[in-house]
Amino acid sequence: MGSPLGVILPHRLRDNIAAFRAVFDEHRLSGEMYYAHKANRSSALVRELAATDAGIDVASLAELQHALGAGFVPHRIMATGPKNEEFLWLCARTGVTVGADSVGEMATLARLVTDWSLPRVRVMARLSGFASSGVRLGSRRSRFGVPAAETSEILDVVEKHPDALDLVGVAFHLDTIGLPEKAAALEGCLGALDECRRRGLRPWSVDIGGGFGVDYLADGVQWERYTSALTEAVLGRRAPLTWNGHGYGLRAEGGHVRGSLSLYPAHRPVSGPAYLDRLLRTLAPELRRPLGTLLLDNMYDLHIEPGRALLDQCGLVLARVLEVRDEADGDTIVRLDCNARDVSLEEHGVLMDPVVVHRTTPAGPGPVGVYLFGNLCLEADLITRRKVFLPSRPRTGDLLAFVNTAGYLMDFSATQALHQPIGRKVALYRDGGAWRWCLDEQYWPVHHRVETT
Numbered sequence: 098m099g100s101p102l103g104v105i106l107p108h109r110l111r112d113n114i115a116a117f118r119a120v121f122d123e124h125r126l127s128g129e130m131y132y133a134h135k136a137n138r139s140s141a142l143v144r145e146l147a148a149t150d151a152g153i154d155v156a157s158l159a160e161l162q163h164a165l166g167a168g169f170v171p172h173r174i175m176a177t178g179p180k181n182e183e184f185l186w187l188c189a190r191t192g193v194t195v196g197a198d199s200v201g202e203m204a205t206l207a208r209l210v211t212d213w214s215l216p217r218v219r220v221m222a223r224l225s226g227f228a229s230s231g232v233r234l235g236s237r238r239s240r241f242g243v244p245a246a247e248t249s250e251i252l253d254v255v256e257k258h259p260d261a262l263d264l265v266g267v268a269f270h271l272d273t274i275g276l277p278e279k280a281a282a283l284e285g286c287l288g289a290l291d292e293c294r295r296r297g298l299r300p301w302s303v304d305i306g307g308g309f310g311v312d313y314l315a316d317g318v319q320w321e322r323y324t325s326a327l328t329e330a331v332l333g334r335r336a337p338l339t340w341n342g343h344g345y346g347l348r349a350e351g352g353h354v355r356g357s358l359s360l361y362p363a364h365r366p367v368s369g370p371a372y373l374d375r376l377l378r379t380l381a382p383e384l385r386r387p388l389g390t391l392l393l394d395n396m397y398d399l400h401i402e403p404g405r406a407l408l409d410q411c412g413l414v415l416a417r418v419l420e421v422r423d424e425a426d427g428d429t430i431v432r433l434d435c436n437a438r439d440v441s442l443e444e445h446g447v448l449m450d451p452v453v454v455h456r457t458t459p460a461g462p463g464p465v466g467v468y469l470f471g472n473l474c475l476e477a478d479l480i481t482r483r484k485v486f487l488p489s490r491p492r493t494g495d496l497l498a499f500v501n502t503a504g505y506l507m508d509f510s511a512t513q514a515l516h517q518p519i520g521r522k523v524a525l526y527r528d529g530g531a532w533r534w535c536l537d538e539q540y541w542p543v544h545h546r547v548e549t550t
């Protein structure tokens with residue numbers, strides 16, 4: 098199948114969906130889970146999901162077509178992100194819920210529905226830039242959504258087009274793991290729903306987006322040890338741990354460390370469904386009551402759009418070792434037949450050691466510290482700029498398995514730079530008692546038969 102090869106485990110989605118659903122049940126909340134399709138291009142994942150009760154969040158015309166073709170009926174689809182007219186038209190034509198990203202987009206949608214005599218479209222208004230008097234949040238500006246202070250402008254558009262637009266709720270998506278910021282946003286949405294009611298509009302749902310995260314590293318002590326060692330290396334107090342002394346956001350100035358670590362917090366014990374639970378138990382900064390209770394008391398539906406968290410343990414990337422060589426300065430280089438865009442750990446700041454799959458006996462005892470070079474003729478093409486300590490020395494022809502990479506780290510950024518092919522993907526599934534595989538695009542849920550023993 099060539100190198101790299103993406104391996105998808107579609108069935109794992111079901112456990113992740115069930116874990117999120119359990120949090121809804123625990124808080125006695127109703128609402129939908131929309132998988133953020135952008136986290137992986139796989140068809141197998143989307144089709145497997147179509148066979149469950151979850152929905153899908155699409156952020157482009159092609160993702161919408163993909164979801165419709167995989168078996169999602171329009172009421173299980175939410176369209177988010179900035180949209181062009183073609184995308185808006187297909188949403189309206191099929192009856193998908195549109196999460197409008199701006200006032201202009203809402204107005205364009207109303208015009209399309211009217212011009213083409215389409216049925217009334219269900220819409221959500223995406224808000225951003227929430228202010229909270231209680232906490233100083235240093236809230237970063239977002240490119241997306243209508244500033245909360247301008248909520249009335251988007252509601253004006255909705256009111257002006259009652260035959261075209263049916264407002265079902267308000268939404269936000271913050272690309273942060275900060276609970277206080279999310280709590281303020283959720284409370285801000287509850288305030289926006291109050292404003293809707295005062296105007297006689299009757300939306301009943303809040304969509305809190307994604308960003309629940311994944312716990313990539315179970316051992317918190319390892320993470321502490323690594324980040325301390327990295328700091329020491331930046332200060333020159335120990336041998337470099339990165340290519341060309343890269344500091345991942347840290348730098349030395351007069352014997353002190355400056356900057357901040359720009360890495361994904363690999364050890365995240367409160368992530369995925371547990372993060373949702375934590376958020377719902379968090380007190381609203383102004384109303385001082387748990388956010389989950391406020392949703393329940395108002396009988397609002399809660400919608401979520403997890404991408405990364407729904408794909409936890411749903412796939413890995415295999416790459417073939419082309420060359421292992423020792424440099425004069427003592428560094429060992431492992432050159433792989435894949436590039437930094439095929440396994441975009443570095444772009445996303447996720448540090449995970451690959452698993453070595455030996456095809457023959459290991460070339461020597463470990464551990465061995467190596468740098469992983471990609472196959473592009475670019476100085477920057479390192480799979481990770483970090484020195485990776487493998488348990489044993491690989492040889493040419495061995496494979497490295499980059500595990501838990503289905504969410505964003507598999508094909509999100511893959512390109513055909515240098516005419517290098519984009520890696521193929523296969524789906525692995527159980528059929529009766531046996532493991533089987535097929536091309537990702539050939540997978541349909543009927544292939545998976547539930548074991549009856």
Ligand SMILES: *Cc1c(COP(=O)(O)O)cnc(C)c1O
Pocket residue numbers: 133135136154177178270306307308309310402403404405406
């Ligand atoms: C990217 C995105 C998501 C998913 O985010 P994750 O961090 O993968 O959970 C959800 N909603 C919107 C609008 C997004 O842009």
